Amino acid sequence: MSQDTLKLLVSQAAADYVLAHTPAGAVIGIGTGSTVNYFIDVLAERKVFGSRFSGAVSSSNASTSRLQMHGIEVFELNQIETLPVYIDGADEINPHGQMIKGGGGALTREKIIAMVAKTFICIADVSKRVDTLGHFALPVEVMPIARSALSRKLLALGGMPVLRTTSNSTPYLTDNGNQIIDVQHLNITDPLTLEAEINSWPGVVTVGLFAKRPANLCLLASAAGIETIQYA
Numbered sequence: 659m660s661q662d663t664l665k666l667l668v669s670q671a672a673a674d675y676v677l678a679h680t681p682a683g684a685v686i687g688i689g690t691g692s693t694v695n696y697f698i699d700v701l702a703e704r705k706v707f708g709s710r711f712s713g714a715v716s717s718s719n720a721s722t723s724r725l726q727m728h729g730i731e732v733f734e735l736n737q738i739e740t741l742p743v744y745i746d747g748a749d750e751i752n753p754h755g756q757m758i759k760g761g762g763g764a765l766t767r768e769k770i771i772a773m774v775a776k777t778f779i780c781i782a783d784v785s786k787r788v789d790t791l792g793h794f795a796l797p798v799e800v801m802p803i804a805r806s807a808l809s810r811k812l813l814a815l816g817g818m819p820v821l822r823t824t825s826n827s828t829p830y831l832t833d834n835g836n837q838i839i840d841v842q843h844l845n846i847t848d849p850l851t852l853e854a855e856i857n858s859w860p861g862v863v864t865v866g867l868f869a870k871r872p873a874n875l876c877l878l879a880s881a882a883g884i885e886t887i888q889y890a
């Protein structure tokens with residue numbers, strides 16, 4: 659079974675779950691990435707917006723565009739007081755629901771929406787499940803002025819910092835106008851401490867470790883079917 663098929667299957671399962679567990683009229687949180695793109699398309703196909711849900715908040719310009727292309731209303735997070743659910747993908751997820759995110763560059767808005775949401779549902783294919791985080795390079799969104807200084811600090815931490823670039827070899831810029839350092843070769847045995855440490859450095863906007871605010875639930879697709887994992 660291809661990875662794309664798994665992404666579609668997990669998105670259909672996530673739509674079933676969200677429809678069964680989310681109050682009518684709610685605004686729901688939508689993340690970013692190729693798995694979430696399938697999820698947006700599934701929700702649009704089922705015509706749940708405007709009827710069952712009032713709209714969405716989105717973690718990136720790309721997801722906002724896709725939602726709007728389907729005619730789905732996208733609210734600013736500042737307009738919303740409560741968010742019952744946030745659905746997003748992950749680059750890695752460990753047995754505690756802690757994740758590396760930001761492969762798609764939307765880590766800061768993802769973390770903000772995850773903070774507001776009551777329930778964070780991670781949707782992923784089985785390739786994202788790991789015992790220890792860090793095989794996937796850890797994204798750190800930084801203010802451009804701090805890039806070199808922060809790269810040295812990340813190197814001292816034992817990682818290999820690489821500035822994310824576009825296909826034109828220019829620095830990749832996030833929706834917030836910042837840059838991303840991808841830190842390779844980390845073996846993250848204490849995600850909570852590492853998240854707090856990197857977040858404490860001036861110039862760091864967000865580290866793509868979701869340890870303090872892990873997922874509440876993960877729907878994981880494999881050839882065997884969809885596994886629903888609930889975290890404590």
Ligand SMILES: O=C(CO)[C@H](O)[C@H](O)COP(=O)(O)O
Pocket residue numbers: 689690691692693694746747748749758759760761762763764765768
């Ligand atoms: O964190 C993210 C974007 O910033 C994505 O959720 C993560 O990169 C997974 O993406 P995909 O579903 O394409 O594998």
